[in-house]
Amino acid sequence: MSQGEREMQLRSGIGSMAVAVMALAAFATACGGGGSEPTGEKPPTNDKSAPGTNAGTGGGSGKSKGATSDFDTVFNTEDRIRQALPDPGAMKGWKPKTGRADIEEQPKSPAECGPDTHWDCTGIADGSVKFEAAGENAYFDIQAYADKKAAEDACSKEKDWSAKHAKAEMPPVPGVESHAYYRNAGSLDGLDLTMCLGTVIAQVRLEDGGGSSLDPATVHTLAQLFVPRIQKAAAAS
Template identity: 85%
Template sequence: MAVLMALAAFATACGGGSDPIGEKPPAGDKSVSGANAGTGVGSGKPKGGKADFDTVFNIEDRIRQALPDVGAMKGWKPKTGRANIEEQPKSAAECGPDTHWDCSRIVNGSVKFEAAGENAYFDLQAYADKKAAEAACSKEKDWSAEYAKAEVAPVPGVEGHAYYRNAGGLDGLDLVMCLGTVIAEVRLEDGGGSSLDPATVHSLVQLFVPRIQKAAAVS
């Protein structure tokens, strides 16, 4: 995989630390029981551009533009930033029906920020086309169904669902969205002082989605 070092421009460290977004549930992971993931689909027109785009996020600038930077995250300290381009991405046929939902991705980009005892992760999984992204979205929804539903207000026009999940021994609130050729995820994680407030996640998502839409619209 090729690492896009340009992300270091808005992160103080690249590649270090844990990145719980998109990983399979760790052995012994205890989630809150009894509920399926999901917060439905918003209505109305999204701000910033189309949620249903055909743009492929396979170039450095597009990934960098989509992920929040220090200018967008006022009051948050940047911690890590990275992107990996799959040199030999797998097709849906190669992945098969039973593999993890990110198997056929062509790019994975993520950034992490921290503030006041909580961490915010932004993750972007890019696929070769909308069909591949839709298949991955379906797998992700099945994968995350074991976790407890979280009530996070959806972004208008964007399909998404939210849930509480413990990863690496840390509690977090994850919101996953399917937009065109990508799966975007925001995770708010308790770093020693977070209440995992759904309103905070919603505000972070409102920042993230327009950046993705704007990056998709750039020719």
């Protein structure tokens, strides 16, 4: 499944709000997720409107020194994917909308994908969740690979792919290779932060739902909630 298809699937929703909340709660309960993680309360946004896809604000973030987010764990089960994704208990102040985890039945090898395919071609599993609050949408996405080498190759491709978009100024996420950029998908402006750690690529997207300033500080805070969950899921037996 391509990045664009995943974004279209996320935006489509899964029915009424009541059904969405129940489905995402069940999604979280299936892996024992809940309130033991950081609260993830929505940080305040400032009044300064962030630029859209064609007006970036400078360089993206690099790898912060001192911390590590390196692991060999392969995220090849739905449970591990679900453990890594934020749940309603971690996202106080946000309304849950959708959640899913998918395992590739027949993942493609690098040879099958070739050098010019999309960066997620060799992925073996992926998952995503969506939350809404105060006129903006927050998406968390994780793409898993068979080993660190495959993930590193995919990260390199993703970075080249995202270079066509306008960069966003954002502090480094501790211990993580990351970069941020503004982009437009389906006529919706958004701010994306991509992080490479261990055997996965993780992304946080803040999208304008009718009132978002696309504040980099919000995305950075959400990323700092996401990374520890991925680390915890990688360390779980």
